[in-house]
Amino acid sequence: xxxxxxxxxxxxxxxxxxxxxxxxxxxxxxxxxxxxxxxxxxxxxxxxxxxxxxxxxxxxxxxxxxxxxxxxxxxxxxxxxxxxxxxxxxxxxxxxxxxxxxxxxxxxxxxxxxxxxxxxx
Numbered sequence: 064x065x066x067x068x069x070x071x072x073x074x075x076x077x078x079x080x081x082x083x084x085x086x087x088x089x090x091x092x093x094x095x096x097x098x099x100x101x102x103x104x105x106x107x108x109x110x111x112x113x114x115x116x117x118x119x120x121x122x123x124x125x126x127x128x129x130x131x132x133x134x135x136x137x138x139x140x141x142x143x144x145x146x147x148x149x150x151x152x153x154x155x156x157x158x159x160x161x162x163x164x165x166x167x168x169x170x171x172x173x174x175x176x177x178x179x180x181x182x183x184x
Contacts, residue, residue, distance in 0.1 A: 064176075065113055068112050069113040071113075071169045075102060075106040075109055078102060078133075079106060082102070101129040101132040101133060101136075104125075105133065108122055108126040112176075121180070123177040124180075126173050126177075127170065127174050127177045130169060133166050133170075134170055137162055137163040140159060141159050141160065
């Protein structure tokens with residue numbers, strides 16, 4: 064479980080960096096701040112969950128809710144991308160779709176952890 068939490072932490076760092084590069088390319092820093100407000104919390108929360116789960120397990124629910132906001136942002140981004148692109152093909156949706164799949168995977172993992180920590184109480 065600890066390795067998967069560290070993998071989630073690394074994924075969140077990569078996701079934040081990707082969104083920063085994307086926002087820089089579009090020169091829209093406001094978009095970056097809006098899309099990543101919860102990501103900063105998720106990065107640090109997953110790090111501390113992986114570092115000492117017993118001490119920080121009460122934050123698993125918060126990390127799950129933060130991940131839900133990330134998943135919602137993924138859906139909004141894909142929707143806006145599909146509506147604004149003039150010539151959209153499947154390859155332009157592959158990377159955002161991959162981000163969505165990984166976010167859903169880690170969201171499900173955080174849901175399981177949150178439920179398990181709730182049952183232990």
